[in-house]
Amino acid sequence: MSCCSQTFIDLFVFIKMLILSTKFLISEACSSIRPLQNPLKREKEYAVITGGNRGIGWFTVKGLVESGMKVIVGCRDGPSKDLLYKSVEQAGFPTGSVEWINLDMSSMDSVRAFGQAILDKNVPISLLINNAGIMFTPYALTKDGFESQFAVNYLGHFLLTHLLMPRLLTAGTKDQPARIINLSSTAHAFGWFEINDLQAKTHYNKIGAYSQSKSAQIMFTKVLDEQLSTENKPVKVYAVHPGFIRSNLYSQTWYAKFVSLTMGFLFKSEEQGAQRVVYFALSPQVEELNGNYFENCNVVKPIALVRNRDTQKKLWETSCQLLDISKFGGL
Template structure:
C-alpha cells in the first residue's frame, strides 16, 4: 500500500480516490452509529449497499444521509433482519439467495454489548446468540453470493480480551453470568468465525477478516449507565497507565468505521485474510498486555483449532451444517 492509515483515519481518508461503482455490499446494523457511517462512505464512493436491520422504520430515518450523499451510481436498499431470531435470519438469507445478485463484500457490523442476562428467540444467551450465532447462520447461508475476489468482514472488538469462548457452557447455564464476560465470548466468537470462514473459502478467492473498530460512544453502550461507563473508563486508564500508555480517547464514528472499509475495500486480501485488524492495520498477538483497549489480539481468538471447534459447536446449536 502506498499510504499508511492509523487510529485517527476516517472512512473518507481511507476511501479517498477510490471508485466503488459496480460494487455491491451488504452491511448489518445500519440503523445507527458505525453501520450508518459505513453505508454512507461506501455509497458515497459508488457502491450499492444493502443494509440489514431489525427496525426498518428506525433505519429509514437514520439512513437519509446515506441516500443524500450517494454518488457515482451508489445507493441503499434496506432489508429486515433480526439476528436474535433464527427464523428472521433464515428468511432474510433465503430472500437474498432467491434474488441471486452477488456481493463483493459482506460486513457483519450489528451487535449488542453488556446486556442483562437474557435469551434470544431460540433460547441462546443474548450476546452469543445475537452477535455470533445470528451472523453465523446468516453469513453462511449467503456465502455462495460472495463473489470470487470478495470478502467477509466481522466487526469484533478488543472486548474479546475479556473471555475466550466456552463451548461447554455457551449459554451460561452453569457459569455465573457477567455482562462483559458474555460480551467477550461473543466477540472472540466473531474473530474465530472469520478465521474458519477464511480457511473454508479462500481457495475460491473469498477471504475473511475480523476487526476492532475502536472505542466509540454509540448506541452500543445503551445497556450501561453513565456511572458504569465512567467506572469502566477509569479502570481502562489505570491499566493503560500500568502499561506506560496515555489515557483512553474515544474515536469519532467516521474514525471507528474506517477499519471496516479499509479491511473490506482497501487492504490487500492476503494482508488481512484470516487476521484481526484495528486502527487500519493488521494486529499482532499480544497475550501479556492488561488493558482491553491496548492494541493486539489474544492468541485464542486466532487459534485454528479453536475456530474449527466453535464452528462445529455453532452448527450443533443452530441445527444446521455449512
C-alpha cells in the same frame, strides 16, 4: 457454582476489564485513522451490512455508496428503518443506492428470511459486513434458546455468512476476491470463553458474554478463511476492531456510561470507526492479510485462548450443530 464463587468471578472480570480498557484507551488516543489510499471504484457491485442504520454502520454505508456500491442494509422495521431512510435522504444518495430489508439478528428465522430475500434478488454480493451488535446487556435467551449477546453478535452472523456464501463466491474473482468483514473487539482479551456453556446456563456475566461473542468472531474468521484459502475460493475474511467509539453501546451499564463520560475524550468518533471498516472493505493494501484480526488497521495477535486450534474447531462444529448446518456455505 456457589454465590460467593460467582461474585468473585464477576469482580475479577470487572477489574480485568477496567485495567485492559484503560490500556486500550491510551493506545487508541495515540492512534490515528489510516486513510484509504487509491480505493477501487465499485460501481454496480453489491454490499450487505447488518445494522447499517446508525453509528458505525451508517457511516460505513455512506463510505460504500460513495465508492459506487449498492448497499443492502439489514435492520429492524419501525424506528430503525425510518432512521435509515431519513439519513439516506439527508445524504442525497441516488435512488436505489441503499435498500432496506427487515432483519432482527436475535432471531434465526429472521436471519434466514433476510438471507433468502437477498438470494432471491440473484445479484452477486462482493462484500458482507457483519456489523450489528449489542454490548453488556442483561441475561436473556432468544426465542431460539440462545444467549442474546452470543446470538446477535456472533451466531446470527455465522448463519448469514453461510446463507450468502454462494453469492459471495459468484461475485469474487481471482483478481478481486469478495470480502467478509467481521466486527470484533479488544474485549476478546478479557479472556472469557466457555466452550461447554456458550448459552451461559451455569453463570452469566455481562462483560464475559460480550467478550465471548467477540472472541467467537475472531475464531470464526480464522477457520472460515482457512477453508476458503485451502479450496482456492475467491472470498477473503477479516476480523476488525473499529476502535473505542463514542456510541450508544456505552449506555447499557453504569460502568460503561462512567467510562464514556470520564474518558470519552480518548474515543474516536463513529465516522472514524467506520473509516477503519471501509478501509478493510475496499483497500487493495490488505488483500493478502486475510484471516487475521486487526486493531487500528494493523495485524494483532489475539490472546492464546482465541488462537487455540481445538477451541476454534469445537466452536465451528458446535455452531453448525446449533444452526442445523450440514455443509457450511456449500463449501
